[in-house]
Amino acid sequence: MTMDVRATRDGYGDALVELGEKDERIVVLGADLTSSTRASSFAAKFPERFVEVGIAEQNAMNVAAGLSMAGKIPFVSTYAVFVTGRALDQIRTTVCYSNLNVKIAGAHGGISVGADGATHQALEDVAITRSLPNMTVIVPCDYYETKKAIVWSAGHVGPCYVRFGREPVPVVTQPDSPFTCGKGYVIREGTDLTILNNGPLLKQCLDALDLLASAGISARLVNLHTVKPIDREIITRAAKETGAIVTVEEHQVQGGFGSAVAEVVVQAAPVPMRFIGIQDRFGESGTPEELFAAFGLTAEDIAEAAEDVLRAKD
Amino acid sequence: MDSSKLKELEALAHRIRCHIIELLVEAKSGHPGGSLSGVEYGVALYFHALRHDPHRPHWEGRDRVIWSRGHVGPVIFSLLAESGYITMEELLTFRKLGSRLQGHPTTKCPGIEVGTGSLGQGLSVAAGLAIGFRMDGKGNRVYCLMGDGETQEGAVWEAIMCAGHYRLDNLCAIVDYNNLQIDGWVEEVMGLAPYADKWKAFRWNVLEVDGHDLEQLARAYETAAQVKGRPTVILAQTIKGKGVSFMENVAGWHGRAPNAEEGRQALVELGCETEGCLIRGMP
Numbered sequence: 023m024t025m026d027v028r029a030t031r032d033g034y035g036d037a038l039v040e041l042g043e044k045d046e047r048i049v050v051l052g053a054d055l056t057s058s059t060r061a062s063s064f065a066a067k068f069p070e071r072f073v074e075v076g077i078a079e080q081n082a083m084n085v086a087a088g089l090s091m092a093g094k095i096p097f098v099s100t101y102a103v104f105v106t107g108r109a110l111d112q113i114r115t116t117v118c119y120s121n122l123n124v125k126i127a128g129a130h131g132g133i134s135v136g137a138d139g140a141t142h143q144a145l146e147d148v149a150i151t152r153s154l155p156n157m158t159v160i161v162p163c164d165y166y167e168t169k170k171a172i173v174w175s176a177g178h179v180g181p182c183y184v185r186f187g188r189e190p191v192p193v194v195t196q197p198d199s200p201f202t203c204g205k206g207y208v209i210r211e212g213t214d215l216t217i218l219n220n221g222p223l224l225k226q227c228l229d230a231l232d233l234l235a236s237a238g239i240s241a242r243l244v245n246l247h248t249v250k251p252i253d254r255e256i257i258t259r260a261a262k263e264t265g266a267i268v269t270v271e272e273h274q275v276q277g278g279f280g281s282a283v284a285e286v287v288v289q290a291a292p293v294p295m296r297f298i299g300i301q302d303r304f305g306e307s308g309t310p311e312e313l314f315a316a317f318g319l320t321a322e323d324i325a326e327a328a329e330d331v332l333r334a335k336d
Numbered sequence: 337m338d339s340s341k342l343k344e345l346e347a348l349a350h351r352i353r354c355h356i357i358e359l360l361v362e363a364k365s366g367h368p369g370g371s372l373s374g375v376e377y378g379v380a381l382y383f384h385a386l387r388h389d390p391h392r393p394h395w396e397g398r399d400r401v402i403w404s405r406g407h408v409g410p411v412i413f414s415l416l417a418e419s420g421y422i423t424m425e426e427l428l429t430f431r432k433l434g435s436r437l438q439g440h441p442t443t444k445c446p447g448i449e450v451g452t453g454s455l456g457q458g459l460s461v462a463a464g465l466a467i468g469f470r471m472d473g474k475g476n477r478v479y480c481l482m483g484d485g486e487t488q489e490g491a492v493w494e495a496i497m498c499a500g501h502y503r504l505d506n507l508c509a510i511v512d513y514n515n516l517q518i519d520g521w522v523e524e525v526m527g528l529a530p531y532a533d534k535w536k537a538f539r540w541n542v543l544e545v546d547g548h549d550l551e552q553l554a555r556a557y558e559t560a561a562q563v564k565g566r567p568t569v570i571l572a573q574t575i576k577g578k579g580v581s582f583m584e585n586v587a588g589w590h591g592r593a594p595n596a597e598e599g600r601q602a603l604v605e606l607g608c609e610t611e612g613c614l615i616r617g618m619p
Contacts, residue, residue: 085467
């Protein structure tokens with residue numbers, strides 16, 4: 023099967039332009055990364071609604087807070103690693119505590135940022151943002167899902183963090199497939215275990231299904247874009263019906279999506295779990311493919327984790 | 337300002353000083369020093385410069401006040417009570433479980449636009465509001481009340497740079513320049529001088545006033561509203577703990593509440609006993 027390949031950040035840029043055309047309240051903030059976050063199309067089309075703040079993420083966040091208080095729907099566009107690191111106190115104490123209508127776009131999420139290395143690879147942002155009251159956290163898997171997540175976030179009143187990546191990834195979803203915040207969906211049915219994916223490693227998950235099928239293992243694949251609020255129902259059903267779970271994310275395994283799933287599993291239906299993600303390490307320079315292999319994020323790694331969790335199941 | 341208006345503002349300032357002491361004694365914690373130094377610029381703002389309607393706290397035409405120095409709850413909530421946003425009785429619930437008057441202000445309390453308390457965050461919010469109003473061609477003004485110590489936060493200078501860059505003349509910052517912070521004299525802890533020059537270098541209009549002189553403060557707010565093409569900062573020279581002899585210029589009174597005896601002494605000094613401006617009575 024050949025798939026169209028597009029960067030999730032392009033979904034962000036295209037969604038902003040669509041939103042900007044429909045709603046005067048949409049404003050976008052740039053922090054000297056306007057082109058690489060793909061906010062540039064919006065900036066070119068609606069210069070009067072684009073606010074450049076320079077290399078100053080803390081100010082960007084609270085200028086967005088102020089804009090939201092003036093009735094605007096601001097999107098802060100910068101790298102995930104800077105916005106959730108530098109501006110964390112602003113996100114926590116100004117945006118989330120006062121439940122302000124600020125949208126935070128975390129670009130260049132994950133290790134697939136590649137050659138820039140660890141300083142620019144956001145691997146902790148999901149853990150940080152999902153710990154904040156009032157915050158919604160979404161990690162879309164592809165171009166269309168990113169677009170839909172951004173459009174959804176503009177209509178939602180309250181703080182929202184949407185994380186997307188730099189590199190082109192296979193387009194798995196359809197332009198018209200439904201997007202419901204907080205709801206996952208089954209991509210393929212299976213009975214022996216469930217792979218729960220969050221974010222752009224979905225293609226690797228699909229390839230892992232093929233590897234497992236050839237070994238006679240029937241795995242269910244669920245895509246869950248929303249980390250918070252987490253879809254308890256689909257996770258509980260997966261645990262009860264298949265008896266084992268592997269989570270997949272391009273993020274540290276501590277505190278991120280896998281942890282969010284585990285918090286549900288241990289309370290609702292304890293079953294063995296394995297966690298595909300970054301294992302408490304910083305990233306490094308390399309191509310995305312090299313890094314996926316070096317950090318255990320390939321289809322083979324997912325299939326191995328699946329076989330391992332099946333052994334624990336028995 | 338005519339003399340009757342001035343008398344009215346002076347009486348308000350006096351009552352607010354008494355409320356500050358009374359509610360700190362009641363709460364048994366809180367911040368007297370910066371509350372007492374901030375009385376006059378607060379009174380001149382809420383009762384002279386500000387366009388607002390306390391009975392319609394969400395009225396769209398209102399000017400916005402951002403209390404970046406969120407720790408001075410006693411003066412903030414006293415100003416809100418005297419304005420009519422909340423009752424005098426509610427004032428005494430400050431810092432108690434279930435109260436709308438949290439230790440640092442939140443949007444639960446009418447008249448509070450945004451929760452603050454982590455220092456150095458308010459000026460960026462105020463700049464965002466000012467940019468938003470300008471985008472819509474609205475005439476609302478934005479006031480940001482800051483402490484001098486909090487401008488040691490780096491993010492404050494990001495905001496100062498941004499407001500200067502965007503020439504936000506609908507924004508007015510007021511710094512309570514009392515020269516004292518928790519660890520001691522500001523100039524010894526982390527010097528700000530030459531302070532006015534720093535703001536000027538970031539393209540701000542700077543007004544230096546006696547922060548306990550109501551007429552000077554009222555005029556400064558009027559001037560700020562007239563200045564075009566630049567945001568204005570009012571550097572209000574004040575005395576931390578102003579009005580209570582044993583609190584004045586003593587760093588230790590930054591964040592410690594007076595006990596009943598100290599409270600009584602402060603209220604007697606302020607002349608409360610005879611003027612009937614206590615909410616509950618002498619501690």
